[in-house]
Amino acid sequence: MRKNTLAGLTSIRFFAAIWVVFHHLRFDWKPPELLDRFFDAGYSGVTLFFILSGFILSYNYLPREFTVRDFWSARMARILPVYFFALLVSFPFSAGFAQMNGRSFFPGALPALFLMQAWIPTSALTWNWPGWSLSVEAFFYLLFPFLLRPIARLAKSHAAYVLGAAWLLSLIPSTLYALALPEGPVDTMSRSVGLTIIKFNPLLRLPEFLVGIALGVLYLNGARIPRPRLAATGCVLALVFIVLSPWRLPYPAMHNGLLAPIYGLLIVAVASEPRMLANPVLELLGESSYSLYLLHASVIVGCGFAAGKLQWYGHGTLALASAAIAVAVSIASYKIIEVPARRFIRSRLMRDSLRFSNAPNRNA
Numbered sequence: 001m002r003k004n005t006l007a008g009l010t011s012i013r014f015f016a017a018i019w020v021v022f023h024h025l026r027f028d029w030k031p032p033e034l035l036d037r038f039f040d041a042g043y044s045g046v047t048l049f050f051i052l053s054g055f056i057l058s059y060n061y062l063p064r065e066f067t068v069r070d071f072w073s074a075r076m077a078r079i080l081p082v083y084f085f086a087l088l089v090s091f092p093f094s095a096g097f098a099q100m101n102g103r104s105f106f107p108g109a110l111p112a113l114f115l116m117q118a119w120i121p122t123s124a125l126t127w128n129w130p131g132w133s134l135s136v137e138a139f140f141y142l143l144f145p146f147l148l149r150p151i152a153r154l155a156k157s158h159a160a161y162v163l164g165a166a167w168l169l170s171l172i173p174s175t176l177y178a179l180a181l182p183e184g185p186v187d188t189m190s191r192s193v194g195l196t197i198i199k200f201n202p203l204l205r206l207p208e209f210l211v212g213i214a215l216g217v218l219y220l221n222g223a224r225i226p227r228p229r230l231a232a233t234g235c236v237l238a239l240v241f242i243v244l245s246p247w248r249l250p251y252p253a254m255h256n257g258l259l260a261p262i263y264g265l266l267i268v269a270v271a272s273e274p275r276m277l278a279n280p281v282l283e284l285l286g287e288s289s290y291s292l293y294l295l296h297a298s299v300i301v302g303c304g305f306a307a308g309k310l311q312w313y314g315h316g317t318l319a320l321a322s323a324a325i326a327v328a329v330s331i332a333s334y335k336i337i338e339v340p341a342r343r344f345i346r347s348r349l350m351r352d353s354l355r356f357s358n359a360p361n362r363n364a
Contacts, residue, residue: 008277010286016045054212073349081341090128139202170207170257178250228273292330
């Protein structure tokens with residue numbers, strides 16, 4: 001077994017997830033202007049997840065022999081239990097929202113049962129809207145066993161070209177859309193079909209995952225950031241500056257891969273310093289971040305419903321309470337559902353030849 005040297009990457013998953021949580025909370029809570037602008041960009045945390053997923057998977061799998069069957073079995077064990085639990089929990093409010101908007105819940109929700117919703121614009125957000133990114137990840141997992149070795153060979157000798165090409169590929173569709181604006185001005189509340197395709201289509205998000213794979217290859221080949229703490233701090237400051245800058249960058253490009261260089265450098269910087277963010281509390285929060293991401297929408301809606309019944313309209317305190325409850329629920333889900341179910345599925349599906357180390361693959 002490989003000793004866990006990437007504990008810090010487990011921790012940053014929590015920060016990405018809680019950024020997404022507050023992005024969704026801000027719709028019912030008007031925080032101070034700077035916080036509002038920072039939370040408004042929380043959707044970008046998904047790009048960090050996609051890049052980190054590619055990095056961790058290449059870190060775990062490139063040094064070893066593995067079968068496609070074992071890889072897919074491991075991914076099923078990792079994502080499906082909480083994913084389906086989140087669908088179950090979110091069913092009442094997802095169906096209710098569809099009815100409120102004059103739409104039928106079925107058959108539009110059915111693709112979510114097969115992790116296919118991101119391919120269909122009208123279905124992408126129908127059932128537990130954070131689940132669209134798992135539909136995208138499922139596509140990544142489908143391709144990963146066939147992409148890893150070719151990308152590793154290219155990245156070993158032409159790393160800059162691979163990273164540059166992947167980043168440009170992530171930007172071309174969203175930038176062209178932002179320049180043309182064929183459906184008029186757009187923002188985080190826009191639901192037009194073309195923008196939905198740009199934001200959620202798995203093929204258009206694949207380059208972000210490829211950036212992560214290439215960075216993982218570089219890391220395995222010895223690439224390290226000389227002053228990782230300074231670099232990580234610089235990445236965070238650059239991110240905050242860009243998000244709060246009065247010069248607003250195009251929303252479609254921000255939603256997709258525009259910030260990939262910052263996230264990529266941050267990932268390698270944290271990986272370069274084993275003690276950075278290696279805190280047991282942060283690691284637990286990071287390990288629970290998958291549940292937090294998938295369950296937070298249900299918690300937010302549930303808290304809002306309960307607050308309405310209690311006539312509690314303190315939106316700031318309600319938002320903070322909702323976030324705290326979502327974190328607590330995610331930890332419970334991780335310990336009660338995610339870990340036991342993953343062990344059970346692995347014991348049934350995976351061959352004895354493939355055994356995982358602790359933290360890196362738990363968070364892939």
